[in-house]
Amino acid sequence: MKGMDINMGIIQNKKAYAVFLLPALIFYIFAVFYPIEESIRLSFMKWNGIGAPKFVGLENYAAMFKDKVFYTALINNLVYLVIVVVIQLSVGLLFAILLTYMKKRVTLVKTLYYIPCIVTTVAIAQLFRSIYSTEPLGLLNQFLAGVGLEHVATSWLANVKTVLAAVSVPEGWRFIGMYMVIFYAALVSLDPSVYEAAKIDGASELQILFKIKIPLIKEILLLTLTMCLTGALRGFDIPFLLTAGGPGNASEMMSTYMYKKAFSSNQYGYGSALAVFIIIESIIVVYLLRKAFTTREDREIKQMEKAQRKQRRRVK
């Protein structure tokens, strides 16, 4: 993540270096970079899977930017991403923080919260289909009726207005526990002496939380935010299983659209152009994120080191 982690080694042995590094590197290049190269190549071709691919230049990309469904999928995907990331990180962090104040049954709560991420997406999709259902009345509509909001009840997956949120929530929901466990581990692994000193100096819990604890787990936050964003950008399983992008294209994601174009319509070239777009989109998002984080991070690391030195002096 940071240049700091690297270049600190001391062993000087080229042969051993190659033995340790090359297997992973070769595997990685073949599994990740060969497909990227092939996707780019295919995106300039027209091919239905039979015969020889025909070179068509930028035709696929031109078609893509004229394709209304492409824009629908793009916007849907961004909405999906925002819903998923907000649910996963905010609720995950909130729970991790609350959990650090809990004395008893921490393990039990953690264990229970984590369960949804162990369940396969196929099961999750099935579960939410039941929750959203109208016939028989699903859990959500039953709940709404119970609190006097019958008029809000709808067929969540068939209603064009609600379907996008309905396919986003399950994905956000299922990983809350995982992010909570990661954040909790990071928070409890902090050296108590750092914030004990601040406490002695009269800092409130909230100050300690936002000024000391959260900045200290920034690296984990970046790691999880990256995980979370790339997870949401690849958002496929649950939308595909729940609605397959429907009704119409109301819940179409970039990846479900790509999948359909390639494997249902056999338009491998056009599908590849969409795949290339997905990769560019992901890279831009993560790059911007990383940029934003590192500049701020560097500044804060310096500040923190100063603060720590001060605290140490005070403790002495």
Next chain:
Amino acid sequence: MKKKTLKVIFAIVIPVFLFIQVYPVLWLFISSVRPSAELATKPFSLPTSFTFQNFAKVWSDGKILGYMWNSFKVTAISLILIVFLSATAGFALSKFKMRFNKAIYSFFTFGIMVPVQITLIPLFIFYSKAGVLNTSMSMILPQVGFALPLSVMMFVSFYSFVPNELIEAAVMDGCTPYGIFAKIVFPLARNTVITIASMYSILIWNDFIFANTFISDSKAKTVAMGLKDYVGAFGNIDWGSTFAAITISILPPMIIYFALNKWVTSGMTMGATKG
């Protein structure tokens, strides 16, 4: 924050979220032991009678065991490869003095930005030419490839806590780089290994996208795909059997999770900084 405020927060927030997080899964288990007829009429009330008929039905057609074996194979082989490859590569990148380390490390972490969908079309074409569609290998390759960036990153960040003096001392005692890795550094990385293994065993077992793309033969199907079959095969009528199949399929990751629970939570940094 005052103690009372905290208590109120716990009293309200924790149960509400516990309900949201846990009830749906619990409902899944309850539904699997509920007679199908009852499930159709009042699915959300507590069952009035328990039955294992649903399980018996799913078990007797015998497909689920095969699906689970396929999932197990893919998960186990992938995990071994992920841990082995990222532990060694991470070691090379953080404990060797080489000029290209930084560039290679960036090259690995670049993979985090790459969405898995990019592999589907090229690998599908490659596999069908090579005749390896419908094999475990077809799923293992992308699983491992896409797990490497994050796991290499985790190992590098762990190794950065292993003091260079320790390695220097070992070198002076005549220890080879292989010995340093096998006897000193890797054993220290136990928490990182378990963190990675537990995370990826869940993600790989649950994989749907690779299985759905590369597997069509029911002999090679993994359990996630198999569940989709069950849903289809039983139509919209026999929910009980579907839920029973789901319950069976999520037991192995549950067992693994409950067994490794304390390792996941102990986290990778703790063992490193204090060990």
